[in-house]
Amino acid sequence: MDQKDKQEDSPAIIARLQAKLKAQQKTIDVLMNAAEQRLSEGQSSMALLSQNLNLERIVQQKTETLQRQGEQLRNAMQDLQLTQTQLLHAQKMESVGRLAAGIAHEINTPAQFIGSNIDFLEGALGDFRRLVHALQRVLAAVACGSAIIETTREAENLLQEVDWEYLDTEIPAAVRQSREGIGRVNTIVRAMKEFSHPGGKEKALHDLNRIIDTTITVARNEWKYHAEMVTDFADALPQVPCLADEIGQVILNNIINASHAIAEKNKDSGEMGRITISTRLSGDQVEIRIEDTGTGIPAGIRDRIFDPFFTTKPVGQGTGQGLAIAHDVIVKKHGGTITCTSEENQGTIFTLRLPIQGR
Ligand SMILES: Nc1ncnc2c1ncn2[C@@H]1O[C@H](COP(=O)(O)OP(=O)(O)OP(=O)(O)O)[C@@H](O)[C@H]1O
Ligand SMILES: [Mg+2]
Numbered sequence: 001m002d003q004k005d006k007q008e009d010s011p012a013i014i015a016r017l018q019a020k021l022k023a024q025q026k027t028i029d030v031l032m033n034a035a036e037q038r039l040s041e042g043q044s045s046m047a048l049l050s051q052n053l054n055l056e057r058i059v060q061q062k063t064e065t066l067q068r069q070g071e072q073l074r075n076a077m078q079d080l081q082l083t084q085t086q087l088l089h090a091q092k093m094e095s096v097g098r099l100a101a102g103i104a105h106e107i108n109t110p111a112q113f114i115g116s117n118i119d120f121l122e123g124a125l126g127d128f129r130r131l132v133h134a135l136q137r138v139l140a141a142v143a144c145g146s147a148i149i150e151t152t153r154e155a156e157n158l159l160q161e162v163d164w165e166y167l168d169t170e171i172p173a174a175v176r177q178s179r180e181g182i183g184r185v186n187t188i189v190r191a192m193k194e195f196s197h198p199g200g201k202e203k204a205l206h207d208l209n210r211i212i213d214t215t216i217t218v219a220r221n222e223w224k225y226h227a228e229m230v231t232d233f234a235d236a237l238p239q240v241p242c243l244a245d246e247i248g249q250v251i252l253n254n255i256i257n258a259s260h261a262i263a264e265k266n267k268d269s270g271e272m273g274r275i276t277i278s279t280r281l282s283g284d285q286v287e288i289r290i291e292d293t294g295t296g297i298p299a300g301i302r303d304r305i306f307d308p309f310f311t312t313k314p315v316g317q318g319t320g321q322g323l324a325i326a327h328d329v330i331v332k333k334h335g336g337t338i339t340c341t342s343e344e345n346q347g348t349i350f351t352l353r354l355p356i357q358g359r
Pocket of ligand 1: 253
């Protein structure tokens, strides 16, 4: 049984068992009513006793059936919970895998220019050594008072040959660039570590701005070819009790959805769109807005986007789980809300709200 079948079966099993339970309860009610009615009609105590015994037997049988069915219901619930956990895990693994190639590329770019800067610095160091040797010769000539002019001219020629002015500006620039490159690699590695950290099963206080920033960094290769990323994070946002890696997954799905919608809208023009992510405190909730300038969502499908496996994307680009999981994470697990407003051909805004107090 694959995960999709399982997901569709479990609610059906639960619904069927609940209907059975209701029917059993009805039978018991009918029997009770019949007994009460006979009692009020004044039957003999012997007949009543035998009827009560009969009734007791039936009730016992029904109770046993109910217990058995209750057990089945509990098993079905556990099965459903397990399926949901597996689904979440599968999506997480899929997104880590999907991001890996992009991250390798992101690290490769600074690594490449750090490499060429080191080659340049190695050449410059060779020139430096020649200059120092020339200087040593001048100093030796001065010390013994011979061939001073000759060695000085030699040193001057060498200064021109190595193009000292060029080296003087380029060496600090190469060092600065390399330092920036290392910083960039560190940021990506740290973000990847944070993003793929398994995280606890219990909620803990987290800085949502940081979770969003980390997700933007690891997903950079997904959006940078289609959109500029604008962030507007509220200062001093209170920490929110949450499951950090699951919130990261939700944000990631929203960023990828936004980027897909922008790429689709601009597929002919190749223009860049914009993704704007902002946070703010709103009463006792923290609000995250993810806004894009993509295709928008046609009014006819807006009420289906949170359905499991609903997708408009070609095979290989989407399985329609992202927003269903987002709904589960934000609403069921965190007691928050997730809403969407959209205008066709203009763009879409998803607003996520998470309570500061948790629940
Ligand atoms: N920002 C958006 N702009 C336009 N359409 C969107 C946007 N976000 C979601 N949608 C629509 O909602 C559908 C469901 O989104 P969802 O994230 O659940 O699944 P998916 O992106 O298709 O697949 P998956 O997330 O599993 O890779 C998408 O296929 C798309 O049609
Ligand atoms: Mg998606």
